[in-house]
Structure formats: structure tokens, C-alpha cells
Amino acid sequence: LVLFPEGRLTRTTRMMKLFDGTGFLIHKTKAKVITCYLRNAVRVPAVRHTGWTQWFPKVSAHFSPLLTAPDLTHQPNAVARTRITRWLRDVMVHQHFQAEMDHGPRDILEAIAETARALPRKPVLEDVTQKPLTYRRLMVGTELLAGQFRRCLPQAARSPQGDPTRVGVLLPNVNGMPVTLMALWASGHTPAVLNFSTGPTILLQCSQLAGIRDIITSRTFLQKAKLDIAPLEAAGIRFHHLEDIRMGIGAVTKILTLIQHSLRCGMGLKVPRSGFDAAKTPAVILFTSGSEGIPKGVVLTHANLLANIRQMDAFLDISDEERFFNALPLFHSFGLTACTLLPLVRGLYTFLYPSPLHYRVIPGVVYD
16 A cells, blocks of 8 residues: 655645656556545645645545556556556546536636635736726625626526526626626626627627627727627617616615625625526527638536636646736637636636737736
């Protein structure tokens, strides 16, 4: 029996190098293998990494079934030890991912709220206005906006398949964009993120394809982007401007919500379930580029998005000190998942830049 702790304790919160002496030992002895993943063990105070910790985190041990390594009897020792070590690392990475899928939060909003409760004062979002949002302000803004959406948008009438009402989102990379997505989830709606660079004709086609009757946008953005929304309004689509929605939030409501979240940051926010599994609920609709004609709508569930986030988190060596710069719009699958939702779930700072086309400006902003 060999108890093997990877070679040394992690210094990055991620799995460290796997020494191939273990692969050589398995190759020579033909021993069976049981791996163990300690969920949240990286958050206990007695750690060697420089990331964040908390008192009394909920730590759980997850054991694999009995595993048999690939039979490489006729391979040279050097090849066999390398391949078995790689196999063992793949097993451990997959176990990390599967344990998080089985025992972690079931929807994106819950996953972000879980991190917000641990790091309420951490600045997590910033845009070109240079007004950073902490997790507490992010969750307060989400709850305030969700309350307004419940009043101004159609009530979430679910289909027999459990699909919430779809609402279009026409916004650039600003702090209000992730807040709008989170508020729509909290109010029981599915955001359909529209590509504002395609023009009114394609926007109308995408809206009709997704069955969108309401679109959240910004009057300032429409003016600066010079977007013509008259064809969509003529088709009966209602536009709701964030400037007007925010005017309806009273000072007393803001103070009470802030006090509430100071006591329990994000605990009251969740995706309405109504008897349906939140993980299987559609989380977002994205649209293809339309290179083959009319753009296609792609429905992604909360489980789809969380699976991608946890795959990246398990495989990549992402430390708690990383900072993300996102110039990809959130109607882009990579801009949404890898560059915005991943850092929000992991507790990492993200800077939102409005356009990937400013190739002369972006390097300087990244440096700053």
C-alpha cells in the first residue's frame, strides 16, 4: 500500500507535477490504484499557497473505484512510466472535474454566489469607466435588477420542457452586462445574447428565431453604436433601457438590499426551479455567425456552462492571483464562458473591454 500525495503540497491551489516514479512503480508491481480527491482542502488555513483561505471550509473526500493501469508489459520502461503517469494524471483531473459536477453548485448563479460569500470585498469586475465592482456590489446589483425585471418583463411562464421565458440582451462589455445576465437568471428568464455587430436585419431574424418579445439594452449604447432598432420595434419587440430601469429603484430599497447582502452575501439569489432541475434549465442562447445563411441559435444549459468552466479549472493551472482581460463580447462563447463566467466562479478579477478590434489600444490597457 502506497499513499501518494502528488509529490508535494500544492503551491498554486491546482494539482502540482506528478512525478513519473509513481508510473514506474505501478508499471513494475501491476498494483491496482484508488485515487482520492479532497474537495475544498485548498481553502483550509494551513496551506502553502498564497491564495485565499477560510475558517472551517466544508472539506470532503471522494474515492475512485479500483482502477487498473494500461498494460504496457512489452513497452520500454521509460515509455511505460511516462504513459502510466500521464494516465494517472488524467484520472485525477477527471476525478476533480466529476466531483465538482456531482457535489458543487447546480447552476451558474449559485456557483457565483458561493464564491461571493467567501470573498465579499474582493473587486471582481471592472470596465472602461474604471469603477470596479466587488462581489458584494455585484450581488446587490443583481438582486435589485432582478426585482425590476420581475415587474417589467413577462412572468417566467415555463414550457412543458421547463424552458423559462427568453429575453434578448443587447449590451457591450461593461459591468452592467454580467449583472444583467445574473439578474435575468435570478428572475427566472433565459437571456439570449444578441450580436450587435450584425445589423438590424440579422438581429430581427435572431429574435424571431428565439421567440424574443423583449430586449434589455442601454440608450447610451444604442446611440454610441448607432444601432437602428426601428425594424425590431416595428415587429412588436419591446425594448427596456437599463437607464430607465435603474431610475425605478428607490434609495430605501438599495439600502435594505445592501444590509441584507452584508449579512448573507448572495445566499438569497438562486435560479427559480419550479420543480425542474436547475442544471438542465437553459442558461443562455448564443447565435452562430451566420456564415451559412441565417444564424443558428445554440441553447446552453447551466450544466453545459458549468461543465466547461470546471473542465478548464481542473485542467489549467489557474492560481487565485490571476487577472483576466476580456475584449471578446459576451455574445461570443469564449468571451462569455472562458473570459467572464470562469473568473466569476473562481473568484478572479476581470477587466471588460468593449471591442477586440482596438488592436493598437488593447496592449496598453492590458499593461495598465
